[in-house]
Amino acid sequence: MSIPMIVFIICGIFAVLGAIGLILAREPVHSALSLVLVMIALAVLYLLLGAAFIAAIQILVYAGAIMVLFVFVIMLLNAGVEVRTNLSRLARWVGIPLAFLFLVEMIYSLFHEYVGRAGMAAGGTFAAPVPASTEALSMKIFTEFVLPFELTSILILIAILGALVLAKKESA
């Protein structure tokens, strides 16, 4: 077993365990920490895939900024243990089977598409592993995708304003 495979298996196990922990934890803070585990495992996988810039912003923006925001809000609202309520009858008899059907169908179709295919199954490795250089990525963002890139700054500005307006105390 090659070293990338071992790293992939370890990170995959951590990611899935973190996701399960997010679902099973009763305290929102524990869920948030499980999600941080998932994000760090995914950042290592991005490095394994050669996407160093994406791994960096995964750590900085996701595990850093967004999760800190979540933890701040959890502490600000003093979110305690989650209240368990009985699911409605519709959710129990229709929703749960449909959720599992969705999961099974997605895994089946992914297997069918990417494992069953001859080329992928035989030697489904990357033909010429060229690491995605940050230089090439930034060339793409600042030339081909420069208009969407500028639009994201407006989106962020609107989001800041919206968050301010929503969260401020009504003084009237």
Place this chain on the structure above:
Amino acid sequence: MVPISYYVILSGVLFGLGVIGFVFKRNIITIFMSIELMLNAVNLAFVAFSREFNQLDGLVFVFFVIVVAAAEAAVGLAIVMVIARNRKSLNVEDVNLLKF
């Protein structure tokens, strides 16, 4: 090297777990975190396919997904704070004004 199918299956499993969390959790903040988990799962598939086909467009998409997720988290958590202030509860079943 690791075959791309492994990455896609891991991505699918994470997305499915995110859906399950979204459906089953009752705490509005945890539901939000399940959405973030689904976004992360999709990002993993994007990066894997970008590597597989040696094209950078997937990475550009991941960049924009992360930016939009940051904006969504800021606005969404502000809405959560307003709901918590008005309803004095974080349980989604207490937010039932529009419920049939």
